[in-house]
Structures are given as structure tokens and as C-alpha cells.
Amino acid sequence: MTKISLEMGSGGRLMRDFIASRIVPRFKNPILGELHDAAHLPWGIALTTDSYTVDPLFFPGGNIGTLCINGTVNDLVVSGARPAYLSLALIIEEGFELEELEKILESIKKTARATSVEIVTGDTKVVPQGQGGEIYINTAGVGRLLGRPQPAKIRPGDKILVTGQVGEHGLAILLSRNKFPLKAGVKSDCAPLLFLLPFWREGVLWMRDITRGGLATVLAELAQTISLPLLVEEAKIPYSTRLQGTVEILGIDPLYLACEGRALLVVPARKADEILKKLRSHPEGKKAAIIGEVEDKIGRPGEALLETLTGGLRLLEPLTSELLPRIC
Amino acid sequence: MSPPATIHLPFSNWRTKETADRLLKAIEAETRNLPTPLKLMEVCGTHTMTLHRSGLKPRLRQVGIDMISGPGCPVCITPDYYHEAIIDLLVGRGDILVCTFGDMTRVPTRKGSLQTVVPAPGSRLKIVYSPEEAVAEAHNQPEKQVIFFGAGFETTIPGITFTVKKAAEEKLKNYCLLTAFWLIPPALKAIIEGGELAINGFIYPGHVSAIIGEKPYALVAETYHLPGAIAGFEPADILLGILSVVKQIRSGQPLVANEYRRVVKPEGNVEAQAIMERYLIKTAADWRGLGPIPDSGLKLRPEYSSFDAVRRFSLKLGSGSSARKTACRCGEVLKGLIAPTDCPLFGRQCRPDSPQGPCMVSYEGACLIEYKFSGVKSYD
Numbered sequence: 250m251t252k253i254s255l256e257m258g259s260g261g262r263l264m265r266d267f268i269a270s271r272i273v274p275r276f277k278n279p280i281l282g283e284l285h286d287a288a289h290l291p292w293g294i295a296l297t298t299d300s301y302t303v304d305p306l307f308f309p310g311g312n313i314g315t316l317c318i319n320g321t322v323n324d325l326v327v328s329g330a331r332p333a334y335l336s337l338a339l340i341i342e343e344g345f346e347l348e349e350l351e352k353i354l355e356s357i358k359k360t361a362r363a364t365s366v367e368i369v370t371g372d373t374k375v376v377p378q379g380q381g382g383e384i385y386i387n388t389a390g391v392g393r394l395l396g397r398p399q400p401a402k403i404r405p406g407d408k409i410l411v412t413g414q415v416g417e418h419g420l421a422i423l424l425s426r427n428k429f430p431l432k433a434g435v436k437s438d439c440a441p442l443l444f445l446l447p448f449w450r451e452g453v454l455w456m457r458d459i460t461r462g463g464l465a466t467v468l469a470e471l472a473q474t475i476s477l478p479l480l481v482e483e484a485k486i487p488y489s490t491r492l493q494g495t496v497e498i499l500g501i502d503p504l505y506l507a508c509e510g511r512a513l514l515v516v517p518a519r520k521a522d523e524i525l526k527k528l529r530s531h532p533e534g535k536k537a538a539i540i541g542e543v544e545d546k547i548g549r550p551g552e553a554l555l556e557t558l559t560g561g562l563r564l565l566e567p568l569t570s571e572l573l574p575r576i577c
Numbered sequence: 578m579s580p581p582a583t584i585h586l587p588f589s590n591w592r593t594k595e596t597a598d599r600l601l602k603a604i605e606a607e608t609r610n611l612p613t614p615l616k617l618m619e620v621c622g623t624h625t626m627t628l629h630r631s632g633l634k635p636r637l638r639q640v641g642i643d644m645i646s647g648p649g650c651p652v653c654i655t656p657d658y659y660h661e662a663i664i665d666l667l668v669g670r671g672d673i674l675v676c677t678f679g680d681m682t683r684v685p686t687r688k689g690s691l692q693t694v695v696p697a698p699g700s701r702l703k704i705v706y707s708p709e710e711a712v713a714e715a716h717n718q719p720e721k722q723v724i725f726f727g728a729g730f731e732t733t734i735p736g737i738t739f740t741v742k743k744a745a746e747e748k749l750k751n752y753c754l755l756t757a758f759w760l761i762p763p764a765l766k767a768i769i770e771g772g773e774l775a776i777n778g779f780i781y782p783g784h785v786s787a788i789i790g791e792k793p794y795a796l797v798a799e800t801y802h803l804p805g806a807i808a809g810f811e812p813a814d815i816l817l818g819i820l821s822v823v824k825q826i827r828s829g830q831p832l833v834a835n836e837y838r839r840v841v842k843p844e845g846n847v848e849a850q851a852i853m854e855r856y857l858i859k860t861a862a863d864w865r866g867l868g869p870i871p872d873s874g875l876k877l878r879p880e881y882s883s884f885d886a887v888r889r890f891s892l893k894l895g896s897g898s899s900a901r902k903t904a905c906r907c908g909e910v911l912k913g914l915i916a917p918t919d920c921p922l923f924g925r926q927c928r929p930d931s932p933q934g935p936c937m938v939s940y941e942g943a944c945l946i947e948y949k950f951s952g953v954k955s956y957d
Contacts, residue, residue: 252695427706499706502630559597559812561632569929 265567286458287328289394295330297321298389306349306383308425310418310437311509313386314356319441319509320460321390322364326442327456327512329449330392332364337371337388342381353384364441366390396449403454403475405545408521410514412445412528413438413536414487415464419506420495433495440510444531448514451524455515458508462568465504467513468553469567478548481541481565482556504555505568515543591813597633600816605640607823613641616775617822618913620761621782622650622942623810629946631812642819645913646936646943648764649782651728652678653911653935653942654864655757657686662892663726663755664688671699674718676711677726679704684938708737712744715752724886728757732784734875735849738856741877741884755886756876759862761785762793763873768912769801771867776913778822779805780815783837790845791833798831806834807841856881865935866908905934910943917947924948 257267273281280288287297301317311319318335325332337357341350361368418437442458449456457467464486472479488503496503510533516524521539528534548554553565590596608615619625625646628634634644648654664686666673675691682691682704691702705711708725715723727737737754744752761782768774781794786807797803804825808818814837821834835841853875862874877885886892905927906920917923917936927933929945936944 429706555632557630557632558592558594559631559633559636560594561597561634561636561812563630563632566929 285328285398286324287330287390287392289328289397293394294391295325295328295394296389296391297324297328298387299324300385300387302382302385303422304382305422305425306353308437309421309435311439312353312356313384314353315360315439316509317386317388318357318360318364318366319439321388322366323442323458323510323512325390325392326445327398327458328394329396329398329456330394331446332366332390332392332443334369335361335366335388335390337368338386339371339373340381340385340387341373341375342383343375343378345383350384353386360441364443395446396453398455400455400471400474403477403515403543404517405477405543406518407454407543408516408518408539409468409479409481409541409543410516410521410525410528410537410539411459411464411487412442412512412514412534413508413510414489414492415459415508415511416488416492416496416503416506418509419463420492420501420503422507423499423501424495429499431495431498434491435489435495438508438510440533442510442512442533444533445512445514448524448527451516451527452520453514453516453524457513459511459513460509461507463503463505463507464513465502465553465555465565466567469565471513471515472553473551475543476550478544478550479541479553480544480547480556481553483558485538485540487536487538487540504565518542591811592631596813597631597636597816600813600820601636601640604637604642604816604820604823607820607827608641611641611823611826614638614643615641615777615823615826616643616645616913617778617780617819618645618647618776619780619815620647620649620765621780621785622646622653623784624780624782624808624815625649625943625946627810627812627815633812633815637819642823645776646910646946647768647779647913648864648867648911649730649761650680650935650942651730651733651757651759652680652684652938653907654759654866655681655684655728655935656863656865657684658894659726659728659755659757660684660686660691661688662894663724664691664694666724666890666892667691667696667700667702668694669697670722671697672720672722673697673700674703674714674721674723675701675726676703676705676708676714676723678706678728680938681726681728683932684935685932708733708740709743712740712747712749712752715744715749716747719751721751722889723752724755725752726755726757726886728759730759730761730782730785731788731853732782734758734857735788735846735852738852741856741881742852744884745881753884753886753889754877755892758857758875759864760859760873760875762789762796763870764864764867765794765797767867767870767873769797769803771912773914774912776803777826778803778831780818780822781805781807781833783807783809783814783840786835786837786841786845788846788849790841791835791843792845794833798833802831804831804834806832807837809837809840866911868908907934907936907944910936917944920944 287295303313306313322332420435421437459467528537555563711725804822806818806821808814817836857875859872860874860876861871863869882888904921909915922933927937932938936942
């Protein structure tokens with residue numbers, strides 16, 4: 250008898266196989282088949298949903314409340330939609346402190362206001378003690394479509410951009426979850442990506458928020474989607490020095506650390522500099538950078554390659570399972 | 578204390594293309610006059626990791642160096658039956674807390690891996706960074722039996738063993754160790770004496786050497802006339818080690834060179850050695866892939882056996898008792914006899930998400946690393 254293991258929800262390949270083999274075929278339809286961050290519905294709107302089970306609930310730079318709004322907002326943005334209305338469902342464990350709940354709800358209110366979305370429906374359930382992890386939150390969101398990802402139009406020479414320093418959220422969570430006696434000063438990058446919406450009209454071909462699995466996973470999946478090789482230069486990837494120092498100590502590969510307020514963009518080569526300049530003019534995009542391009546000379550179709558600092562070449566694989574500390 | 582606003586990264590200039598280019602050029606100047614490719618074994622998994630992360634392997638091939646990954650990963654060489662014994666406890670009893678290092682939880686066995694099995698209600702698995710976290714758990718949860726499942730080489734053995742000292746001082750009755758302790762020098766000797774081997778020199782592990790010092794490798798240079806260098810873990814460190822080895826090959830004077838002097842003292846870490854001496858004794862050990870090697874393992878001395886999980890839970894750890902019968906050829910990969918791609922399972926049944934053998938399990942495993950590299954072959 251097979252039981253569901255934690256790994257099936259880890260964002261790795263095991264989870265993707267699980268979804269592709271057991272879930273999607275059952276509900277087969279053309280919209281679901283696209284497996285975008287959000288579904289494009291026939292009436293010019295996008296719909297998405299996400300559940301939030303983050304541990305710990307409060308972490309440097311945010312909490313489950315900021316996350317459950319920004320995460321759903323960002324899924325809509327990178328799918329080409331302006332977020333408008335959200336639902337909010339709470340599953341609370343018996344015995345959870347009211348004060349904590351109030352804090353989370355206040356964060357939800359503030360974040361919703363800051364992202365100009367309205368929470369228009371919701372649900373609350375309380376489960377007996379021991380049957381839930383303090384609080385789980387689900388949000389669903391709809392938005393009006395302004396653009397559409399066009400992976401089929403991506404050509405060799407097109408540039409790959411990231412909108413800011415990567416990996417901070419994943420590291421902040423890892424540090425607070427494990428209560429490392431390490432004062433790294435790393436904060437989650439949890440933030441809305443609304444400032445990216447106008448770029449759908451600037452010729453951006455593809456966007457994806459860099460969440461679970463980190464930059465490497467997004468790149469690997471992009472390469473597979475477009476069946477062209479990608480080449481990214483390690484030296485051009487923006488990291489904070491705090492993060493660089495901390496991942497050295499912990500032996501963690503920052504390419505696989507999640508973000509919650511960063512995106513990867515693919516833009517036509519001739520527009521890349523202009524788009525980068527505009528991104529950098531936003532406070533949220535100050536550290537944006539062109540990190541690589543779509544290739545046709547190096548590598549094989551579907552491969553994401555990294556030119557390392559030392560001039561070597563490394564194949565980037567999607568995250569296969571939960572990030573684990575190495576043994577020594 | 579708040580952290581400084583910016584952190585100076587001490588080794589950032591060690592990772593530049595310029596540094597790598599200079600060292601590769603110097604290596605090529607030596608190998609130009611030698612029959613190539615030269616096969617060097619990096620004994621340590623963390624070296625394998627650096628080579629992988631920096632993408633240096635294809636560049637080394639261009640200058641006549643083939644790097645072969647040795648047995649250098651404790652996760653890889655710990656036999657399945659250790660994991661299976663722990664899994665039995667986790668699913669069979671409701672009062673167990675197993676603490677271990679992250680990589681250990683992915684090892685596939687006939688009973689699943691620590692990560693995929695569902696523990697009995699009341700029992701749990703916890704991934705720790707430091708063995709001392711396990712002692713703290715035992716202290717805070719007296720109703721639980723806390724087992725630290727510790728696999729390691731000389732690098733981690735003293736740290737893990739230190740927890741026995743702490744637990745004894747705190748008089749903790751609910752803490753014990755499942756030790757899977759392996760010693761590098763006897764394994765090197767077994768590899769060299771094992772007949773078939775096509776290795777021209779060794780890159781010795783930096784962290785292991787920090788504990789044991791330079792002396793244990795003297796045998797390799799003196800008796801077997803094989804060159805070697807202790808190296809650190811920056812890409813430039815490894816290249817320096819390789820440069821030293823190729824120079825030794827050219828001069829025909831094998832040595833134990835120390836290219837990691839900023840960390841490794843000739844005598845090693847005497848304090849750590851004392852801890853090992855006080856709490857542990859040598860024993861024959863069964864290395865996955867290499868088989869039993871005399872005096873290549875350590876176990877708790879009889880006077881500390883109350884902290885030994887094998888005794889406390891009457892665990893049956895038997896060689897071959899549960900050996901998986903597959904076509905997996907990790908054993909030969911570990912000896913440098915075949916490349917991962919020579920294994921019939923490689924890339925087919927055996928992939929990072931469905932590993933069949935130890936070398937596909939660890940981030941440091943030769944097969945996992947080869948798998949990630951294989952796509953780049955078209956480039957060199």
C-alpha cells in the first residue's frame with residue numbers, strides 16, 4: 250500500500266509526476282492541460298488558487314498572511330492578469346492563539362490593500378487539536394488578462410532577466426525553521442510583483458515568479474517548455490552578500506532557494522536593455538539584471554546551462570526533492 | 578550582536594575565471610609531456626561537489642586530467658541494512674525520534690527511504706545540522722527515545738561522538754547513537770591493494786585530513802609509489818592539488834603534499850583524535866560497494882555501549898542480510914573501474930528521482946553528478 254509521502258508535495262519532480270499522472274488526466278480539459286501559474290478562462294480573465302502551509306508562520310520579512318496574498322497576486326501577474334478579487338479560506342487548529350490569528354489577518358488586510366485586491370468571499374474551519382499545523386490558508390484569485398505568455402515566440406538570442414536578488418525567501422525560511430544559531434540578517438523577499446504588469450505591453454514574451462525550486466528549476470522548466478538551450482552566467486546572477494556568506498556556511502546551493510517576490514522574464518534581444526532600464530527605475534526592480542540568453546550554439550534543446558564563475562559549464566536540473574543540508 | 582552590513586567573502590577571488598585559467602595552464606604545462614589522460618581520484622565527496630558546481634571536469638579533460646570519484650561519501654557507502662533497521666524502529670514503535678543528516682534520508686532501500694516511510698504515530702524523523710541538536714531533543718523530550726543516526730568519516734566522527742560525552746554528563750537515559758563510522762586510510766589501502774585499479778594519483782580529502790593529519794597517507798607514497806595531495810574545497814584549491822600531483826608524476830617523486838595548509842596541520846587535530854580514541858575502537862566494517870574491510874570502522878567502546886543503538890534496541894545489522902539484488906554497479910564505480918555511464922541502469926531505471934544505488938543518492942555521489950553532467954558532453 251503506497252502512502253503519500255512529504256516528498257510528493259516538495260515541488261520536485263516527484264510532485265510533478267504525481268500531478269501529471271494522477272490528477273490532470275482525471276479532469277482532462279484544454280485549460281488545465283496548459284498548467285500555467287493561472288488558468289486563462291474564455292472570458293478574458295485568469296483564475297488561480299494556492300494553499301499556504303508555511304512553517305514557521307512568522308519569519309523575517311513576512312508571515313503566512315503576507316505570503317497568501319502576494320503569492321496568489323504574483324501567480325496572476327506572471328500569467329498576464331491584473332489581480333482583482335481574492336477568496337480567503339482559513340483552516341485553523343483548535344487551540345491556536347487568537348492574538349496570532351489577529352496578526353495574520355491584519356497582514357492580510359494590509360497586503361490586500363497594498364496590492365489593490367479585494368477579498369470578496371471566504372470560509373473558516375476549525376479542526377481538532379493535532380489534526381492541523383496551527384493554521385493553513387487557501388486563497389484563490391481572479392484578474393483581467395492584459396497579456397499572455399508566448400513561449401512559442403521565444404527565439405535564440407532572446408534575453409533572460411531576473412527582477413532582483415534571488416534566494417532570500419527560501420533562506421530566511423530555512424534559517425528560522427531550523428533555528429540556526431546564526432544571525433544572517435536575511436529577510437524574505439515576499440512582495441507583490443504588480444510593477445511587472447505594464448511590461449506585458451513592452452514585449453515581454455514570458456514571465457514566471459521564482460518560487461519553490463528556485464532559479465535553477467524555473468530555468469530548467471523554461472528550457473523544456475521552449476525546447477531550446479539556455480545559457481546563464483553565474484557571475485551575473487544578483488545575490489545579496491548576506492545570502493552569499495550564509496549559503497557558504499550552510500553548504501546550500503542558492504540556485505535552488507525559493508523567492509516570493511522575484512520573477513524571471515524572457516524578452517526579445519532588441520528590447521532587453523530598454524526593459525532592464527525601466528525595471529531598474531522601480532524600487533522593487535533596482536537589482537534587476539540580464540543573466541543570460543536563449544542559445545542555439547551551446548547545449549542541446551531543453552537544457553539550461555550555467556557558465557560558472559571559474560569558466561566551467563554546468564547543467565541545471567529541476568529540483569528533484571526538498572532541499573536538504575549536505576552531510577559535511 | 579547584529580551582523581555587519583556587508584560580509585566580505587574571503588574566497589571570492591579564488592573562484593574567478595582568471596585564477597582557474599592560470600592554474601589549468603600550469604597543469605597543462607606538466608601534462609603536455611606525459612601520457613594522457615591521467616586518472617586522478619578525488620577521494621572526498623565534497624571535492625566531487627566542487628568539481629560539479631564549478632563545472633571544471635570538462636575543462637580538466639581538455640588539459641589531460643580525468644577525475645574519478647572515490648568512495649568519499651559516507652551516505653554512499655553505508656549499507657542499506659542500517660537504514661532498514663532505523664526504518665523498522667520508526668514505523669514499528671511510537672516513541673522514537675530519529676535525528677540524522679539530510680542526505681541520509683534519501684537513501685532508497687527495500688523498505689523505502691527515511692523520507693518516504695510514514696513513521697508510527699508518536700515517532701518522527703528530524704533532519705539536523707549538528708549532532709548536538711539531537712542531544713537537546715533528548716533533553717527536552719524525556720518520553721522519547723532519541724537516536725542519532727550518524728554516518729561519517731573522520732571529519733564528522735569526533736563531533737558525533739562528542740554527543741555521547743554530553744549525554745553521559747547530562748545522564749540522559751533516552752539518547753543513543755547508531756554509528757556508521759568509516760575510516761578513509763584503510764579504505765584507500767583496500768582500493769589500492771584490490772588489484773584492478775587505474776589511478777595515477779590521489780586528491781586527499783581536506784576535512785578528513787584536518788582531523789587525521791598527513792601521516793596516514795605516507796603508506797600510499799612510500800609503499801605504493803602513488804602521488805597525492807591534500808586539497809581544500811575551493812575550485813582553486815583542487816586545481817592546486819592537481820597541479821601538485823601532476824608535478825609529482827613528472828618528477829617521479831611521489832609525496833603526500835599538503836596544499837591545504839591553512840586548515841590542515843601535519844599532525845591533524847589532536848583533540849579530536851583524543852575523543853575518538855577515548856570513546857571508540859576499531860572494528861571491521863562493511864562498505865557498500867567495497868565489501869568488508871578490516872579495521873576500517875569505529876564503534877563505541879564496551880564501557881559506552883549503553884549509548885549504542887544496536888545494543889539498546891537489539892538491532893540486527895548483518896552483512897548481506899538484506900542486500901538488494903539489482904544490476905547496480907556502484908561498487909565498481911566507487912573503485913574507479915567503470916564510469917557511471919557503463920552501468921546498465923544509469924539514466925534508465927536509475928535516475929536522481931528514482932535512485933537504485935548509493936552513487937545516485939547523495940548530492941556527492943559519482944552517478945548523480947555524472948547524470949547532471951551528461952547533458953554537457955556535447956560541449957567538450
